[in-house]
Amino acid sequence: MRIKEEWKKSGYFWLPHSEDKKIPGTLSILDGGKIELEVVGLFDESIEALNGNDDLSRIIGHIEKDGLVTLEDCFYKTKNIAFGGISKSLVYVRKVISGVAYEQDEKAIFNTVSFTVEGINEWVGITGINVVHSDDFKTATISYDPQEELIYNLRSGFKLHIFFGYTLPGCGDTTEARITHQTYFKLSSEVARDFSEFSKIVHQVTYLLCFALDSTVTISDVCATCNDITIEISEGNIRPANIKLYYQSLPFSEDLPNLDKHKMLFRFSDIRENAEQVFNKWLSTYSIIRPSIGLYFSAVSGDHKYLDGKFLALAQGLETYHRRTSTETLMDVAEFRSMVASLLWNCPKSRRKWLKGRVLYGNEINLGQRIKRVINPYKSYIGNSKQRTKFVRSVVNTRNYLTHYSEELEKDSAKASELWVLCQKMEAVFQLHLLQQLEFKESDIQRILSNNYKLKQKLDEI
Incomplete structure (x- = not known):
């Protein structure tokens, strides 16, 4: 979360069951929501606590300006013990509830x-x-x-x-x-x-x-x-x-x-007439394709410092998206199971476990086929048949090289500006599919493409 101004407040802190033992400290919240509590002394100086059996699941405090606070899911990051002097320890805090003090077992x-x-x-x-x-x-x-x-x-x-x-x-x-x-x-x-x-x-x-x-x-x-x-x-x-x-x-x-x-991509005015449907559709879609959405946002949010990492996240995200939204297989499931049973029956017993591991996912379509299926609804935006084939082949070859780093694959993998173009197109395909998941009509998507130069630029990159 965004912390716009420096947040650092002094006060006294204690455990819910030890209100008579209050120790001074400073509670700090950094931009991003990282929370630290620096205290003078220790909450519990018993032998059990000194041996690491601390219960800091909840800490109560009284800080300047805010008054009572409850600190949740805490633990020592550094614990210093003073022998006759003054020592400071640092406590990590997962959540601050400001304005109320809860009892030890009281639910927030x-x-x-x-x-x-x-x-x-x-x-x-x-x-x-x-x-x-x-x-x-x-x-x-x-x-x-x-x-x-x-x-x-x-x-x-x-x-x-x-x-x-x-x-x-x-x-x-x-x-x-x-x-x-x-x-x-x-x-x-x-x-x-x-x-x-x-x-x-x-x-x-x-x-x-x-x-x-x-x-x-x-x-x-x-x-x-x-x-x-x-x-x-x-x-x-x-x-x-x-x-x-x-x-x-x-x-x-x-x-x-x-x-x-x-x-x-779109504003609230674009969905206002059916906003309730869009919000619910997003929440239900998120629960189904959560791993692929996580990979997509990790790629576009700048989590990956290098283009290689962004590409791999997008490639895996598109593959996972198709896996979560399609049940397509190479052959009929019953036919595949019968074939596997026959292979295992005729395989030496000492090799059956090895063979079973090899054929376990043998009925799944490969990455190239998945990418081809994913771009198919929007193939006209990717280019002609030759350009689409080149795009799919480049995604597969680059993913295989960056996964296995085989010297044989290096010459066919995308690099530098070509890799950047691949990422742009993959990102755009992802966005088009997410719009489709939110039940945007084809006419709405066409309007977005005509008005959104950023999305159009991703697809037009050569």
């Missing part, structure tokens, strides 16, 4: 989790800010109309909300009037759930934004509420307390995304 469950994603304002494209200039542009009238929340039912039992936060100028004399507008996602559940159930959907929705924006974007400003944890806002009026959450999430890029509406 929530009814809502809200978050924003880089680029969500541009992607949704809905704003309540209106600016009207006079004819001579010497005066302007600025107004704000609060936007209605959009709510979609997910098949998982959650509801996905798109809502809009805003701030208005204060009253009185001023030399500056400022209106801010921010778009957020919110997941809600009538039944309180563990955060892991929320974070799974948050992760998948974020990757949908990455795909739509064609850029690696990161979440920030994660807040939760639980109907059982409330605060009094006025006499007799209560509301669920806002609980801030910090954790290390993917996707994440150290560099801020450079967003351009002309580079986006």
